[in-house]
Amino acid sequence: MSEFSSDWLYLREPADAAARAGRLLEPLREFLPADFTVRDLGCGTGSLGRWLAARLPGTQHWILHDHDTALLDHARAALPAAALDGSPVDVVAEQRDVTALRAADLAGTSLVTASALLDLLTRDEVTALAKAVVEAGCAALLMLSVTGRVELSPADPLDPAIAAAFNAHQRRIAGGRRLLGPNAVDVAATAFDRLGATVRRAESAWRLGPDQAELQRQWLEGWVGAAVEQLPELRPVADVYLQRRLEMAQAGELRAVIHHGDLLVLPPSLEVAA
Template identity: 55%
Template sequence: MTLLATEPFADWLALREQADADARADDLVDRLRPRLATDRPLVVHDLGSGTGSMARWLAPRLPGPQHWILYDRDPGLLDRARAHPPVAADGSHVTLETRRTDITRLTATDLAGAGLVTASALLDMLTAAEIDRVVAACAGSGRPALFALSVVGRVTFDPADPLDGEVAAAFDDHQRRTVDGRTLLGPDAAAAAVAAFTRHGVPTTVRSTPWRLGPTQAALTAEWFTGWLAAAVEQRPDLAGRTAGYARRRLDAATGGELTVTVGHDDLLAGVE
């Protein structure tokens, strides 16, 4: 299968994979592990799986055998995920099944038989109604859910620049934009998911899981900053001229290993007391 249309996004996912792995909350996995059945293979449904980075991070932290069902709308990303299956903590085999589908239409029936539902970097790309549907499906399955790395609108730079706050606000507004009739929740998504689980009577635990990007992540910092600023300017075109010098300063500092950025995310574990 030709993956040309997928490659730029897949390259971005590969670039950020280690930062994602470093940021995710290990202590939530420690809380989750005793709740998982050990008398049969663990079935994990991973929503919006991309190239399978969540499976590669989580499967080695859980006992096996495991069977992961990966959901994504992009067949090229699913092909890449199948090419790199993980191994369980005890060395057991991990099998992968892929499903090309719209995860916002899933129901509890679709998740029947799941031992765990997971997602990473997903919630902030959904609308309020879509989060309600995803949460209802998870709650209806009666199984724990682990949602990692939801953007929460907290970005700090060292050294700081007077334009940081204005650009960050424009980026957050872009995250909340309306696209094809869908009004995205962006940085409000994690809190909306917690509220939705609470309405279903499902306990939740939240951890702050920021990226901490420094000199050793210079390539990721520069790529992230370029996309972050581009989204802000798309939302506020008046920023284009005013941020030209800002962009040069920030990119020079990033590539020179002189910039540190903290990008806020939250991880959410639902269904575990």
Template identity: 60%
Template structure:
């Protein structure tokens, strides 16, 4: 969620989206991942997990209790306030009762090397991949390949949004938002909606077997607060990229937020999860 050079994310926003994130993540990818980790654990000692751009730890809270065995989580973020008390917010044990250890670290995750990942069983991240550049993804894939670890990258944006009821301006805001996601930020050209395709190619070039699964947010009347905040941020990013949309944005938002408040708005925000496993095919992943 947070790399050096990326914007700081408010804990309130991360808390608001955590339930939708948890509902969306691809549980189908855990079978092949557990198979790989079981072999890694056979050598003894805890699984070592590196959580990149961990935010408040939502990925760890979702994943740690779904994996077996003792685990040591290194949780990286650029924002020290997000790392405060993160260990207390993590599960206390794994799926089979194994002990969890949490090590928070403030650092630039775009500079991780194979040496940094030595002994790592799994590298994971949520809502991070689309904030990276092509070179950063290539470097991450190469480092993970050299370290021989699995990689699970969740909730990367795909650039597709479906809002019901439809509005004639939906496509314009979507196109502007996607261009904003692909912007150059501090000299870094972000991948945005192209991230999963670029990462798949990068990991495959480095000898990994890659599985991906669609993981959309399905937002309805029960998600009014999240939907409203997502709409505000989505429109703001679109207008920042395409100032000509400013004139229409106020009325567009009024219509959308009124419908949201009335429980009459639904949105599907498309994401994709990616699992990369070292070596050859590791079995089929259920659809």
């Protein structure tokens, strides 16, 4: 799995919070009992838990999963202590491989959550996760998976080439694993649908304006850097492109829409209103 610094995760948290599809929460609230357990996969610093726990009523027991113990320490200490209705929220952390979770591991769990995770998985791993969730009778809220679309304003003739190379990098083979990258939302939705679950999709785009120059800078450096890693022959023009884009961001002249997708999954016996 990819490594992410806590600094980057905290920097992106406001953009994540603004992008998340809040309209998926109402059917989720209707499904959850008054006392429930959530497993947050690949929790990072706990950004999703901080956003979600205070938006759901009921007594909540959060189990945070990540392979990075430092991030787990951050996350465990930072979730809210109270739910939407004032009910208590308690938190434990477990270091484990989230790709190895099966239905038996989810016993007693009402909700499985993840943020910016699906695109880092393989088709087999997403299929196994879907099978585990459905067999366990859980709901799932899977948020902020990249979908491959980026809109920069003003546009630049090199935007499509950089985007294509970045998307290819997202689908690369890493450690013998073929990552899903921008295909992840479609693959996950199909996997859950085939198992009879009810799936609702929603757009969750970052919309970065001039007041987010530092996030724009770090995102641009990562976006262009991954494109060049995938297609090294881009480097001469990409270096100039990146410098031009960074100067625009610093001057407050750049706007960026980075598209993501969210999924709400409810067990097969339930229906979600259109």
